[in-house]
Amino acid sequence: MQKRVTQRDVAARAGVSQAAVSRVMAEHGYVAEDVRARIMEAAAALGYRPDPVARTLITGRSNIVAVVVGNVVNPFFPVALSALTEALRQEDREVLLFNAAPGQNIDDLIPGVLRYKVAGIIVMTVALGSRAAEFCADAGVPYVLFHRYAEQGGAFAVACDSGAGGREAARHLVATGCRTMAYVGGLEDSSPNRDRANGFIAGLREAGLAPVEHLNGAFTYDWGREAINGLLYRHPDLDAVFCGDDAIACGVVDALRYDLGRKVPDEVSVIGFDDVPQANWAAYRLTTVRQPLEAMIAQTLTLLKHPEDEARRLHLLPGEMIIRATTRR
Numbered sequence: 001m002q003k004r005v006t007q008r009d010v011a012a013r014a015g016v017s018q019a020a021v022s023r024v025m026a027e028h029g030y031v032a033e034d035v036r037a038r039i040m041e042a043a044a045a046l047g048y049r050p051d052p053v054a055r056t057l058i059t060g061r062s063n064i065v066a067v068v069v070g071n072v073v074n075p076f077f078p079v080a081l082s083a084l085t086e087a088l089r090q091e092d093r094e095v096l097l098f099n100a101a102p103g104q105n106i107d108d109l110i111p112g113v114l115r116y117k118v119a120g121i122i123v124m125t126v127a128l129g130s131r132a133a134e135f136c137a138d139a140g141v142p143y144v145l146f147h148r149y150a151e152q153g154g155a156f157a158v159a160c161d162s163g164a165g166g167r168e169a170a171r172h173l174v175a176t177g178c179r180t181m182a183y184v185g186g187l188e189d190s191s192p193n194r195d196r197a198n199g200f201i202a203g204l205r206e207a208g209l210a211p212v213e214h215l216n217g218a219f220t221y222d223w224g225r226e227a228i229n230g231l232l233y234r235h236p237d238l239d240a241v242f243c244g245d246d247a248i249a250c251g252v253v254d255a256l257r258y259d260l261g262r263k264v265p266d267e268v269s270v271i272g273f274d275d276v277p278q279a280n281w282a283a284y285r286l287t288t289v290r291q292p293l294e295a296m297i298a299q300t301l302t303l304l305k306h307p308e309d310e311a312r313r314l315h316l317l318p319g320e321m322i323i324r325a326t327t328r329r
Contacts, residue, residue, distance in 0.1 A: 005048045014042035025050040065093045065304065066118040068109060070100040070125040074219045075247055075276040077125055080147065080293060084122065087297045093119070106132045114139050120304040122146050123155075142307040144300050147291075148191045149314050156303045158296050161316040162192045162273070165289035166199025167206075168321045169242045169271045172287075174207045176328040178240035178269055183211050184227045184252060185244035186219035193219075193244050196273060200242050212238065219244060224251025225259070232260055232268075239268055240327075246272035246279045249286055253326060269327040273319075285325035292317045 007025065011018040016035055023029035024039045031039070042048075065088050072078055085095045096116060100109055107129030113121060114135065120142040123132070128145070133155035136143035142156070149157035173181060183200050185193045197214055204210055212235050217223040224243060228251070232238055243249035249272030256262040256270070264270055272279060275290035295317050303310060323329075 005046045007048070009046055010039060010042045010048050013046060014038040062117045062119055063093055064096050064116065064118045065120045065122060066096045066098055066113045066116065068098045068100060068106065068113065068121065068123045070102070070104070071219070072099075072125070074125070074245065075278055076147075076245060076274040076291070079276055080124065080297075083293055084146070084297050084300070087301060091301065105129045107135075110135045110143075114141060120144070122300060122304070124148075142304045144303050146296065146300055150191075154313065156307065156310070156313055156315075158299045158303065158315045158317070159192065160289075160291040160296065160319045162195035162319075163199035163202075164316075165273060165319040165321075166196040166201075166242070167203035168199075168319075169196075169273075169289060170200045170203025171206070172321060172323070172327060173240045173242070173269055173271065174204070174209065176269065178328075179209065180235060180237050181209070181211050181240040181242065182213045182231050182235070182238060183215065183242050183244075184224060184231070184248055185214070185216045186223075186248065188216040190219075192273075196242075196244055216244075219247055221247045221251040221254075224248035225255040226251075228252045228255045229259060232256075232262070240270070241268065242271045244273060246274045246276045246286060246288055248272070249288065249326075250278060250284055253284055253286065265326050265328050271327060275322055279322075280324070287324045287327040288322050290320045290322050292319060 007018050007021045011021045016039060020031055020035055021039055023031050024036050069081060088095050098109060098113055106123055110132045118141060121136060122144050124146045128150045133143050145155050145157040147159050149159055183197050185197050187193055201211060213231060215227050217227060241252050243252055249270050252270050253264055256264050256268050262268050272286050272288035275288045279286040279288050299315050
């Protein structure tokens with residue numbers, strides 16, 4: 001049986017003290033760069049792997065990042081979660097996933113998460129509260145909201161600029177000749193939903209127009225299908241719908257084609273938001289606003305690593321309008 005390599009072995013090979021090896025492996029305390037390089041070279045040659053439990057005991061903090069999620073049914077979030085966890089692993093971080101119960105507030109979850117001595121917390125799709133950022137600040141743990149933001153609470157937040165995306169959607173529909181338009185959104189208290197609706201309304205206002213209706217419901221396919229049936233009953237001349245996400249938009253497209261016998265986009269144009277893989281399926285070829293997922297993740301990791309260097313709390317990154325087959329050319 002092969003002998004387990006210890007920090008003492010690394011220290012002997014590098015010609016340094018075991019205390020210096022411990023500081024380097026725990027990323028805790030100062031070590032000169034030339035000494036650090038010798039230690040890392042010796043560790044690689046010997047095949048040494050740091051003990052994460054020992055590191056936690058030394059620093060009081062693990063190399064684990066907690067990711068708190070709620071509604072992962074929405075097709076955007078499994079994609080985002082997969083990309084986020086892979087990016088964390090590329091930085092040698094371990095990921096601990098917490099799944100919030102429906103309606104559970106982040107303020108109720110955070111104290112339990114902090115007991116795991118995590119190195120940082122990323123929150124996705126959970127009902128926001130006003131004290132979570134304070135709890136994390138008191139514990140010295142970086143805390144970042146991903147994909148959404150809170151009006152109060154002082155948390156770092158990284159999201160797509162949904163307001164700008166809504167304006168671009170409105171401008172595209174106006175430019176392609178649409179005049180009677182509606183917004184079909186998701187949860188009313190969601191910051192992305194609110195910003196997309198407000199941006200869309202502002203974009204229509206630039207052209208002297210207003211939506212005939214602004215509906216909120218859920219970020220689901222079924223809600224999109226239900227909503228468009230009611231909209232066309234009340235507004236038979238409707239010629240465009242901007243949706244709060246791609247799941248809603250796919251429901252709208254299917255209802256128009258199969259329930260209502262309308263041609264998309266010749267009679268009714270449809271725009272979604274997110275650009276999930278389903279949006280590019282041959283059955284949909286959905287025009288949508290693509291979220292800058294890679295840039296959002298990079299900014300989130302920067303805030304986790306260097307929160308002290310960043311004074312700005314809210315980081316809104318521009319999305320991209322993707323023109324496909326559900327809007328006119």
